[in-house]
Amino acid sequence: MSMIFFRCVCFLRTLGAQRTATIVRAVKVFCGLFLIAHIGCVYGQSRKTIDFNDGWRFKLADELQFRRPDFSDQTWQPVVLPHDWSILSDFGADFPAGNAGGALPGGTGWYRKTFHIAETDKGRNVRIDFGGAYRYTEVWINGHYLGKHSNGYLSFGYDLTPYLRYGERENAIAVRVDNSQQPNSRWYSGSGIYRDVQLTFTDHVHMEKDETFVTTPVATEEKGTIRVRTTLRNPREERVSLQLRVFDRDGRVVAEKTASVKGIHIDETIDVLRPALWDVASPNLYRLELLVQSAKGAEIDRLAYKIGFRTIHFDVNGGFSLNGKHLKILGVCLHHDLGALGAAFNKSAAKRQLLIMKDMGANAIRTAHNPPATELLDLCDELGLLVYNEAYDMWQKRKTKFDYHLDFKEHHIADLQAFIKRDRNHPSVILWSIGNEIREQFDSTGIALTREMAAVVKQLDDTRPVTAALTETNYDKNFIAQAKALDVLGFNYKYEDYDKLPKEFAGVPLIASETTSGLQTRDVYDPLHDTIQFWPASSKDKFVTNGNPDFTVSAYDNVAAYWGTSHERAWLEVKKRDFLGGIFVWTGFDYLGEPVPYPFPARSSYYGIVDLAGFPKDVYYMYQSEWTDKDVLHVLPHWNWSTGDTVDVWAYYNKAEDVELFLNGKSLGKARKTDERLHAEWKVPFEAGELKVVKYRNGRPVQETVRRTAGQAAKLQAKVAYERFRTGDPRDLYFITVELVDEAGIPVVGQDMELTFTTEGPCEVVGTDNGYQADLTGLTSSNRKTYKGKALAVVRKKENAGKGVLRVKSTLGETKIELPQL
Ligand code: GAL
Numbered sequence: 055m056s057m058i059f060f061r062c063v064c065f066l067r068t069l070g071a072q073r074t075a076t077i078v079r080a081v082k083v084f085c086g087l088f089l090i091a092h093i094g095c096v097y098g099q100s101r102k103t104i105d106f107n108d109g110w111r112f113k114l115a116d117e118l119q120f121r122r123p124d125f126s127d128q129t130w131q132p133v134v135l136p137h138d139w140s141i142l143s144d145f146g147a148d149f150p151a152g153n154a155g156g157a158l159p160g161g162t163g164w165y166r167k168t169f170h171i172a173e174t175d176k177g178r179n180v181r182i183d184f185g186g187a188y189r190y191t192e193v194w195i196n197g198h199y200l201g202k203h204s205n206g207y208l209s210f211g212y213d214l215t216p217y218l219r220y221g222e223r224e225n226a227i228a229v230r231v232d233n234s235q236q237p238n239s240r241w242y243s244g245s246g247i248y249r250d251v252q253l254t255f256t257d258h259v260h261m262e263k264d265e266t267f268v269t270t271p272v273a274t275e276e277k278g279t280i281r282v283r284t285t286l287r288n289p290r291e292e293r294v295s296l297q298l299r300v301f302d303r304d305g306r307v308v309a310e311k312t313a314s315v316k317g318i319h320i321d322e323t324i325d326v327l328r329p330a331l332w333d334v335a336s337p338n339l340y341r342l343e344l345l346v347q348s349a350k351g352a353e354i355d356r357l358a359y360k361i362g363f364r365t366i367h368f369d370v371n372g373g374f375s376l377n378g379k380h381l382k383i384l385g386v387c388l389h390h391d392l393g394a395l396g397a398a399f400n401k402s403a404a405k406r407q408l409l410i411m412k413d414m415g416a417n418a419i420r421t422a423h424n425p426p427a428t429e430l431l432d433l434c435d436e437l438g439l440l441v442y443n444e445a446y447d448m449w450q451k452r453k454t455k456f457d458y459h460l461d462f463k464e465h466h467i468a469d470l471q472a473f474i475k476r477d478r479n480h481p482s483v484i485l486w487s488i489g490n491e492i493r494e495q496f497d498s499t500g501i502a503l504t505r506e507m508a509a510v511v512k513q514l515d516d517t518r519p520v521t522a523a524l525t526e527t528n529y530d531k532n533f534i535a536q537a538k539a540l541d542v543l544g545f546n547y548k549y550e551d552y553d554k555l556p557k558e559f560a561g562v563p564l565i566a567s568e569t570t571s572g573l574q575t576r577d578v579y580d581p582l583h584d585t586i587q588f589w590p591a592s593s594k595d596k597f598v599t600n601g602n603p604d605f606t607v608s609a610y611d612n613v614a615a616y617w618g619t620s621h622e623r624a625w626l627e628v629k630k631r632d633f634l635g636g637i638f639v640w641t642g643f644d645y646l647g648e649p650v651p652y653p654f655p656a657r658s659s660y661y662g663i664v665d666l667a668g669f670p671k672d673v674y675y676m677y678q679s680e681w682t683d684k685d686v687l688h689v690l691p692h693w694n695w696s697t698g699d700t701v702d703v704w705a706y707y708n709k710a711e712d713v714e715l716f717l718n719g720k721s722l723g724k725a726r727k728t729d730e731r732l733h734a735e736w737k738v739p740f741e742a743g744e745l746k747v748v749k750y751r752n753g754r755p756v757q758e759t760v761r762r763t764a765g766q767a768a769k770l771q772a773k774v775a776y777e778r779f780r781t782g783d784p785r786d787l788y789f790i791t792v793e794l795v796d797e798a799g800i801p802v803v804g805q806d807m808e809l810t811f812t813t814e815g816p817c818e819v820v821g822t823d824n825g826y827q828a829d830l831t832g833l834t835s836s837n838r839k840t841y842k843g844k845a846l847a848v849v850r851k852k853e854n855a856g857k858g859v860l861r862v863k864s865t866l867g868e869t870k871i872e873l874p875q876l
Pocket of ligand 1: 240618
């Protein structure tokens with residue numbers, strides 16, 4: 055050996071210093087590689103998660119041979135996930151989901167994908183995770199059956215390791231999604247693999263992601279403590295080390311610790327001094343990184359979590375507090391579709407919805423009535439929105455013929471566990487709801503089921519209250535409340551009963567888990583009635599009997615479903631009661647399905663504060679004036695009427711004693727809100743021209759807004775929104791609003807026209823909409839008629855190279871819109 059060493063030194067001397075250095079470097083690299091390879095033999099590489107959404111093929115048909123690995127799917131349609139096949143159709147009266155389900159088709163479809171796994175990944179664990187597929191989903195890998203999943207709103211996954219082929223040999227995955235038996239959901243569900251799919255590679259030894267529970271038992275301005283509980287899968291004999299590192303938002307390490315671990319259970323804490331707390335105004339997040347290393351320092355596994363230090367508390371008298379400070383929950387219920395995208399999840403589309411809500415002043419959302427995409431919770435963590443996270447819309451007793459009641463008995467415990475484990479590490483989640491308007495609240499079976507499910511939740515997460523959204527306001531008849539297992543009780547509607555609730559349900563904190571159900575079509579104004587109109591009027595009618603022939607509902611806040619009330623009334627009733635922790639308005643956005651008060655062709659809901667396309671209805675500004683500190687002044691309606699009309703003019707405003715209305719420069723008097731009315735109002739004989747509202751604070755004019763009578767439509771005005779909704783996801787979208795305006799740029803509402811959207815460059819139109827609830831053109835069409843002068847196009851950039859262009863054609867000519875680089 056020493057002889058070899060001596061010869062080498064002599065040889066190097068003959069080469070000179072520079073070459074010697076090069077050779078020494080090469081030897082070092084070689085040794086390094088050898089070491090890594092050697093360690094690799096022992097532990098493989100650390101965790102790697104890859105996007106598995108590209109390269110699928112789809113067929114809307116059902117044959118068992120599709121599961122076979124050697125089946126040729128070359129004629130199938132190439133698709134990129136997330137994918138919702140229902141949304142691709144035009145609306146129709148005869149689909150089995152009915153208009154309550156969105157008047158779109160279901161069926162059974164198959165997805166297939168072939169892929170390779172490198173030889174070097176041999177020995178590693180590989181699992182596939184589906185964010186969600188609707189509905190019954192069965193998966194085969196290389197012909198092996200992996201299982202069937204029945205809850206269309208929950209995530210699920212399988213270990214692929216035992217069945218994989220490596221290197222040149224191809225793997226084939228086949229997924230059958232059966233959404234043929236309908237109706238099976240309230241409301242539109244979508245069909246197919248409608249959320250993200252990922253492949254995760256880990257070492258044989260790894261942390262169980264679902265078993266990892268990260269809490270913040272101390273969250274004060276002086277100190278934050280993070281507690282991590284997790285399980286190590288397949289540990290070897292020797293000890294391993296767990297490194298915990300906490301990074302602040304600038305990427306600086308603010309706390310660090312290494313612990314020695316033996317066995318499978320890990321339970322560690324780490325402190326952060328003077329943490330910036332997470333709240334709705336400043337959603338400060340830290341990043342906790344968990345790194346498992348072998349005794350020799352080789353990386354075995356790595357996981358990261360977003361941490362928000364915050365405390366939550368519900369009080370019987372005082373409502374909700376966040377970080378020890380009272381905070382009224384200002385929430386909206388959101389259903390899971392994303393308008394023109396249907397159920398196909400897209401992070402930028404979800405961010406758009408959440409930011410529109412946040413701009414309105416909402417600080418919370420209720421995921422009504424199902425577990426959301428986990429990316430939605432990521433967004434709520436980042437944006438500072440509290441989440442009321444809901445598991446079920448029914449238990450054993452059905453709401454629709456083929457819904458989850460069929461699977462409840464067999465799966466409800468495991469599904470609930472999977473739901474809690476999946477979502478419990480999100481700081482935004484503040485409440486677990488085990489159900490919405492569950493029928494078992496009316497009979498004694500509700501007691502045992504409530505106890506059983508509350509216990510399941512508590513066992514997996516003792517840091518958040520468990521609740522349910524109830525309708526029965528008499529304790530004696532409410533068996534869910536009688537179980538005495540819930541920490542917070544939610545009540546839907548029935549504001550007339552609010553004052554009796556603290557006595558009936560003594561000792562339990564309360565919230566208004568669902569309110570309002572006002573009905574509106576954007577920019578439609580019918581003459582006002584003195585009292586609120588209920589459409590339909592009572593439980594005797596399925597539909598409104600004296601509705602509008604064009605299936606619209608007036609956007610003055612004075613029409614509601616008979617079980618609901620106006621937006622103003624509902625908010626006023628919650629606002630004045632401190633014992634109610636907050637409000638969840640039904641709903642933030644219109645959604646597909648449940649088009650009360652009309653039959654088909656109505657196919658999407660009228661309940662939203664914002665329409666399906668994302669355009670706010672007027673009442674949006676009522677909330678903004680009440681829920682934010684921004685200077686708000688909004689006047690309705692538009693100013694295009696006929697001579698002789700007397701028009702009701704309303705103004706929403708805040709931070710002022712009163713507002714004054716001017717028509718063509720002439721004052722029509724000052725008006726103000728009252729304790730029982732959250733808008734100012736006037737009756738105005740129409741005269742074409744300019745309607746102006748001026749807002750006065752301390753007697754001084756501080757803000758004004760105008761509506762002008764429009765001339766003939768002369769051009770299309772387009773606005774591209776994307777920057778604020780970017781998420782970094784390669785599938786981020788552009789949202790283009792097109793508005794008809796006259797020569798002077800005044801919006802034209804009475805001259806709707808067909809638009810045709812085409813693209814150039816690496817982009818495509820993925821959806822169009824106008825917010826009209828009875829428009830029957832499918833939402834993925836490139837043709838869309840404006841509604842009240844507006845339409846939306848949603849465009850996806852296919853790749854990030856080159857410029858994308860969107861062209862909009864109408865009888866007014868063509869408008870070219872350059873899409874900014876992502
Ligand atoms: C509630 C129900 C919601 C929705 C709403 C419409 O009772 O929880 O799912 O149907 O009514 O007003």
